[in-house]
Amino acid sequence: MKITSITTTLIHIPYEAGAPTKLAGQNWSRMAILLVRVDTDDGVSGWGEGFGHAIAPATKATLDTMVTAHFIGRDTSDVEALMGEMFQRLHLFGRNGPVIYALSAIDIALWDIAGKRAGKPIHALLGANGPRELTAYASLLRYGEPAAVARMAAQAASEGYRFIKLHEIEVPQVKAAREAIGPDVKLMCDTNCPWSVPQATEMAQAFKPFDLYWLEEPVWPPEDHEGLAEVRRVGVPIAAGENAAGAHDFRHMFAVGALDFAQPSMTKIGGIGQMRRIAALAQVAETKLVPHCAYFGPGFLASLHTSAVLAPEAPFERLYVKLEASPFGPWLEAAGGKVKVPDGPGLGCDPDMAIVERYRSAPDHVTK
Numbered sequence: 001m002k003i004t005s006i007t008t009t010l011i012h013i014p015y016e017a018g019a020p021t022k023l024a025g026q027n028w029s030r031m032a033i034l035l036v037r038v039d040t041d042d043g044v045s046g047w048g049e050g051f052g053h054a055i056a057p058a059t060k061a062t063l064d065t066m067v068t069a070h071f072i073g074r075d076t077s078d079v080e081a082l083m084g085e086m087f088q089r090l091h092l093f094g095r096n097g098p099v100i101y102a103l104s105a106i107d108i109a110l111w112d113i114a115g116k117r118a119g120k121p122i123h124a125l126l127g128a129n130g131p132r133e134l135t136a137y138a139s140l141l142r143y144g145e146p147a148a149v150a151r152m153a154a155q156a157a158s159e160g161y162r163f164i165k166l167h168e169i170e171v172p173q174v175k176a177a178r179e180a181i182g183p184d185v186k187l188m189c190d191t192n193c194p195w196s197v198p199q200a201t202e203m204a205q206a207f208k209p210f211d212l213y214w215l216e217e218p219v220w221p222p223e224d225h226e227g228l229a230e231v232r233r234v235g236v237p238i239a240a241g242e243n244a245a246g247a248h249d250f251r252h253m254f255a256v257g258a259l260d261f262a263q264p265s266m267t268k269i270g271g272i273g274q275m276r277r278i279a280a281l282a283q284v285a286e287t288k289l290v291p292h293c294a295y296f297g298p299g300f301l302a303s304l305h306t307s308a309v310l311a312p313e314a315p316f317e318r319l320y321v322k323l324e325a326s327p328f329g330p331w332l333e334a335a336g337g338k339v340k341v342p343d344g345p346g347l348g349c350d351p352d353m354a355i356v357e358r359y360r361s362a363p364d365h366v367t368k
């Protein structure tokens with residue numbers, strides 16, 4: 001049950017977004033998926049994913065040059081103990097960013113292995129019978145033009161989504177979306193940290209007429225938890241956490257009353273083990289857990305399993321794009337605004353290697 005090799009594979013799958021979109025100021029038209037396969041000496045392999053998008057090549061390099069070697073020869077039977085050791089051993093290389101993204105991928109792969117060995121899906125290993133279907137939310141990209149925002153929001157609503165999230169930062173776009181979907185569909189707005197605390201306070205007030213289910217990351221920098229708590233006093237529910245550096249960041253956010261919704265990200269926070277810790281903290285803080293999931297690899301599947309158990313009532317994030325091909329069959333789909341939770345052992349689905357072959361965008365790296 002020892003790790004014999006770890007392989008990293010980077011693929012990029014083109015997608016249709018319905019309107020032009022950008023990420024961090026760059027044109028964005030292909031979805032990066034960093035796949036990490038952990039092989040063991042009893043023939044069981046597990047798959048994981050590290051974050052993601054434009055930083056996926058750096059996460060891959062971090063795995064290949066530094067992280068994977070620490071795991072070769074190690075026993076996989078106690079995932080929590082092994083991961084705990086590695087978080088501490090590698091801490092001086094960064095407690096947020098590619099090292100933690102890399103460890104997230106390995107943690108997910110080790111849980112996949114544990115599930116396959118036990119013959120149980122990860123949601124069953126987590127110890128509860130959660131639902132096999134979750135309500136998804138359409139996470140629209142940033143289009144900028146109010147007409148495009150209205151068109152895409154209306155399209156998502158017509159497909160059955162009852163929760164729709166925008167990535168916009170101005171009033172006309174949010175107004176256009178609300179008018180397009182009517183009062184009954186829940187509307188969220190993710191702003192990606194654009195404002196100072198006074199600006200964010202003003203914008204939260206300006207968004208009030210549109211009945212946001214949550215306003216996401218309105219404050220720059222994301223570490224300003226006290227500032228976020230101040231904006232929350234406007235009375236618009238606040239969501240954040242995808243940029244948090246671990247469970248201690250969440251503990252502080254909860255302590256200062258910064259959040260209505262906590263959004264740890266499976267492939268950024270350290271994987272399933274860290275998600276469980278944060279879920280426990282959120283429960284004590286009586287704050288809703290609504291994990292971030294803006295990706296389509298094993299991190300998506302791991303999020304399905306953990307959400308089914310730890311956040312069964314929360315809307316599940318599904319980026320509103322049409323991938324040219326799905327490396328995980330039907331599990332990435334959100335038909336009728338619902339996602340299904342796999343019931344096979346481990347993550348419940350290995351990648352389709354024909355699709356991996358077709359979209360590979362960098363040489364695989366194998367550590368033995």
Ligand SMILES: [Mg+2]
Pocket residue numbers: 190192216217242292
């Ligand atoms: Mg976000």
